Amino acid sequence: MTVTEENVETLDVFGSRARAWIEANLPSWDDDEVDSHTLQNLLFDNGFAGIAFPREYGGAGLTLAHQKVFYDTAAELRRQVPSTYMVSIGMMAPTILDSASHEAKLRFLPKALRGDETWMQLLSEPRGGSDMAGSTTRLTRDGDIYVLNGAKMWSSGAYESTYGLCLCRSDWNAPKHRGLSMIAVPLQGTPGLELHRTRAANGNLGEFCEESFVDVQLPVDNLIGEESKGWSVAQTLLFHERNAVANIGYGYLGRTAARSGSAQRSNFGVLAVPEMVERARARGGSPEARQAIADAFIEETVLGITSGRIMAGMRVGTHKGQWGSMLKLQGSVAAHERARTALVVSGADGVIWDGDEVRIDNPGTTWLGCRGGTLAGGSNEMQRNIVSERLLGLPREPSFDRDLPFNEVIRNQGKL
Amino acid sequence: MTVTEENVETLDVFGSRARAWIEANLPSWDDDEVDSHTLQNLLFDNGFAGIAFPREYGGAGLTLAHQKVFYDTAAELRRQVPSTYMVSIGMMAPTILDSASHEAKLRFLPKALRGDETWMQLLSEPRGGSDMAGSTTRLTRDGDIYVLNGAKMWSSGAYESTYGLCLCRSDWNAPKHRGLSMIAVPLQGTPGLELHRTRAANGNLGEFCEESFVDVQLPVDNLIGEESKGWSVAQTLLFHERNAVANIGYGYLGRTAARSGSAQRSNFGVLAVPEMVERARARGGSPEARQAIADAFIEETVLGITSGRIMAGMRVGTHKGQWGSMLKLQGSVAAHERARTALVVSGADGVIWDGDEVRIDNPGTTWLGCRGGTLAGGSNEMQRNIVSERLLGLPREPSFDRDLPFNEVIRNQGKL
Amino acid sequence: MNLELSEDQEFFRETTRKFLESEMPLTAVRELYESADGFDRDWWRQAAELGWTSLYVPEAHGGGSLSGSPTRDAVIVAEEMGRLVSPGPFLPVNVVAAALARAGSADQQAEVLPGLLSGEEIATWAFSEPGGHWDAASVAATATPDGGDIVLSGTKSYVEALGVADRVLVTARTGDGLTQVLVPTGTPGVTVTRGRSVDMTRRFGKVTFDGARLPLAAVVGEVGGAGDIVEHQLEVALALQCAELVGVADRTMEFTVEYGRERYAFGRPIVSFQVLKHRIADMTHWLEGSKAVSDALAGAIDDAKPDAARLASVAKAFVGERGPDIVDECVQITGGIGVTWEHDIHLYSRRAVVDRALFGSPEEHKERVYALLDV
């Protein structure tokens, strides 16, 4: 944080100012939906975008506590806020802020915070899974430019983003974590880049994309951080990602205060508690359904309260480090459990319907994809590793590839 | 098995013979309880003890299938069978049969099968836990005798047994698994041996003992198997132990067909299903109690059927190896879950009672010790390792001490 | 699957597996997703030739089981179908055949069984009603005798293969008792609404009876006296369903563990990580228990064991919970690719999640187990 306590507007003063502005300027939940880009422009042009970002990069020069006040106030007043910048402004922009050169920040951040350019991450690879440091996407310096070759997948929303932050290997003789670089790849109309949207298990084209890079040429100043020091940039990115998913930190952008309020479906299309109650009542309110629905409500309530506690702890200094992982884990465990509860509650009506059309808006189809949340953004297993190793300091998993030159690691596969 | 198919009495012929003898000789469940030793003598003297052991060692020279027929028939006819030889005859005697010299078998087995001498295992050590191969009990050859020094614990029933099969270290320069020996230690009145019973969490003196050995002198022919090849004897013992706990193999001694039938309390004092139903009804049969009790019954039923399937599979050859671990795991998971269910079913009456006396016959106190079954005989974690590694052939856990001289392992502790 | 199959049964199993592998691989199942009926009539006739529809049909009508124990034979097919999430109205056709063989009149048997046997005709069972309960007490549709006729009123839901069925065996209420009527789908007063499910190929439907009138000769068994045979049908349905779920879970675990051995992360095959190994160990006991109880149920039904009804619910409660759990855990092991259309695991999730609900959920069967505890 580049902001010190003394020169910052107090939360109270900011709160009053924000409240007045929100009342005067943001549309009500009851109005027609206003598109996110328009709203983000409005926030930016009035000094309410990137609230915790320095002013020189287009932010408001305040703190995360101010950001929370702003979005909480908007929710309290039932006013619309931009709904599509969780990744770009909640995860990528803070990564750029923490890792990029001053020039790169000046070049990228203001447009990102205004919503005029959007960013996403290019981390996972087709056979990489959770082991992101095993990247085999190749970055080669060729005179004045970099050349990128390889493939990425699970890239959320790449088809509609301006830039992807791409993790790739620039040194094949260094150990795996020490030969990686992070570079910004323009995603629209770039020669040598092909992009496909992934079809999800429910049959629909999902958010995720696959990209292939064949001799993609990139300016050298697209590098974020130093060459072959990209792993720490990736770590920063993952930290912000988990915090955003856990609804703490820079990602506190009013997600839980969306237009439709608490009755909205939670992530991954799982039935929300009120919908489950409705279904259970329709089927006679069986006791096992009551207990399971209560469980869903309890987990949701405790998760919300726990997030609040962690944010308070970050403020007062009792909670440092990877608590976002714990919240992300708790949230995805609860969402997965709720997908199962929706089956219990719905019975045969959850999987069978009248009519000849394929439908995906039912608990059965949702269940097919309900592992999305326990896998995306680092699987539950990865989060449990992080919580136990980095938060609690328990011994690390034995590693078989950490200190070997990466070329050798590749050769060793299949030999354990 | 030293018995070949052709010279064995058929199961049908044996079944008729056994049925007639049981009807004529074994006391009914409704009679006064007859003590186990008397009953075992009776079985032995009539050729029905050690049914699957060779005749030369006091057995009946038949097979495990015959043994099952005998005990199933006794249960069907509601006749008493000896109830206290699970360890001695179900686990230790088969270990001796598989591992000891001909002379040792002649010396030990007939008395064991007749119930005149009883055996138990001395494997675990105070700081050893599941890592039995880390034994630091010291066995030293001194001319014509062995000298034993060290300590054991978790030794079930040692205070009332004749012999303990003791795992100890005879070579400190060999890697941990290759310097162990197994020796028979007389437990009653042996100079240098002290024995204490362990008090359980519920306050009662339990089955378990702790032993200390100070210069205990043992004849060299008490060694079971060869010197420093004791790990394979221990593996054999553990195999028979798990099978016995899982109620398959040599340990099929009519446990599930005990006098009081299916209404008896299951292992570790957990409420049985009928008792839980009674309590649930007394409290109005709450729905969550109904589901949990049904779960307990379902797990118990499926476990029984699964044991039957595994035994059939062992007969026809589809199931080889460590299936006893899977059953032991399934059984202890179910028993632990049932201890929790007993809490759900009993409410406050499960933990609070009228009167000034300390009582241990309640679900709350049982719950304190309900991890007994998930720890004893190899913890659930060990069984899951065995199932995944030895049954399914998944890669072994990385080991940090397997190939080092044991002296060095000891020095390394604390260095990981 | 039973560990002690006879040679005939083993041959039947192999024939079934080869037939499915060559004539209905997963690529073919995916193609049927787009189709209205979810299966192919010619293919079904081939399956019938292999004996899939003969097991419950008495020899007098050209049928016969391999072992004299039709459910023990039928679960062999059901399990293989689960392994390849195969289409086809195997369950409803056999339930109706079993009902007719046990309770049908000579005329009914002669008229209906040959068509089912050859695969030319399809029959299905209509039991549950909107709301989805599978117990006698929730049957609200009525069958009212009126002179020489029986008059049906009410609605039945979740009827498998209804859209292609020639006849529907309808379970209805007559006073305190149950009555079953075999109804040609074209009968006046009968309205069929086609429906779909989460499964790739299974189609269901809703059928409404608006005073539909049939001759008394269409009643299967006694008017008001069908309670026992309905229970038998439910048990057979549960046995076939549990066996299918066993096949689903078994095959899913096979390809998932194989994948996990090949797949490296952090320099190790992912199944070398202890948490995955332990989860697989737990799944091994879920799977082995599912196989054991599913087999035991088939035997208990054919041997008319007194606890068959309770065992049917024990089996559905266990397999209906553990089967989908296994598939679900396998998705987690498979990772992101497991929630894509491209990977086959969702075909197995689909079958599992429909089977979970159909013929009663695990939670409902636990209630039935509790009610049937004789303590």
Place this chain on the structure above:
Amino acid sequence: MNLELSEDQEFFRETTRKFLESEMPLTAVRELYESADGFDRDWWRQAAELGWTSLYVPEAHGGGSLSGSPTRDAVIVAEEMGRLVSPGPFLPVNVVAAALARAGSADQQAEVLPGLLSGEEIATWAFSEPGGHWDAASVAATATPDGGDIVLSGTKSYVEALGVADRVLVTARTGDGLTQVLVPTGTPGVTVTRGRSVDMTRRFGKVTFDGARLPLAAVVGEVGGAGDIVEHQLEVALALQCAELVGVADRTMEFTVEYGRERYAFGRPIVSFQVLKHRIADMTHWLEGSKAVSDALAGAIDDAKPDAARLASVAKAFVGERGPDIVDECVQITGGIGVTWEHDIHLYSRRAVVDRALFGSPEEHKERVYALLDV
């Protein structure tokens, strides 16, 4: 525990912890196991001097809370007591003080509060009846006005510290409403049966009212109008209980993880095994969630938030389940020694398992949560 304690509160917490560590270590708790009362009167008076009994007592009567928010202060003590499974009637005395402060007459306050404050007298709350439900609907004991008297009939169970209590606050039914009466234990027609529990030091009892007659002045609040104050008492009891369970779970996890770091097997500290690490990660979120919800409840009660009742049940359902689960998992990590008398962990299991049941089980509170969902 609240992350933003005031300086006063932080000092109170430290004083409480030091007092317990020096005056009531686990060895002393073990000694009290054999005693009839389970705690020591002199020790209790010392605790009272530290302010344990003053929090709900109005300043006019010599009491006062540190922060003006008595439950937020009281949970500080409750959590510390949980950490050392400490004895003493902290919960019932404070519940009665809270009730009197809120609904007691001036005479009642003047008569009773000074004794509770100083620790000289002990009062407890009798709410639940044989069978063990903690909701207004299951109160069957009656309080019947008769002239200038109120007549009590019925039985109350699971009453903490009843054997040593000077007064019992009894919740009874008058028609459709609830009435609370403060009853000296020596009153004719009142029979006290002492009882024990699984806990090392907590004693309970059963009290029977056989037409016991008290002056109307013994009624706390309105005859038939005690519903709201009873709900408040239940919420306070649940807040203190949840905080205690947080202390129990927190301390158990501390010493267990520490043990697991020191304990080697297979050449590694046992907490280096992935399955244990992952279990500890899950427990971390159970524990952190328990702390969060337990704190939130204390605040909601004192701030009279409209969802305090539902939050009380959310908290008990979560902490009452996860707290004992944490202890139970810790026993598994501790291994065999964890099921011996010698190891202290059973002291924590005992407290946890009693707290699980008392004031309603997690399952019962889930039913209440469902009933209170405003959808």
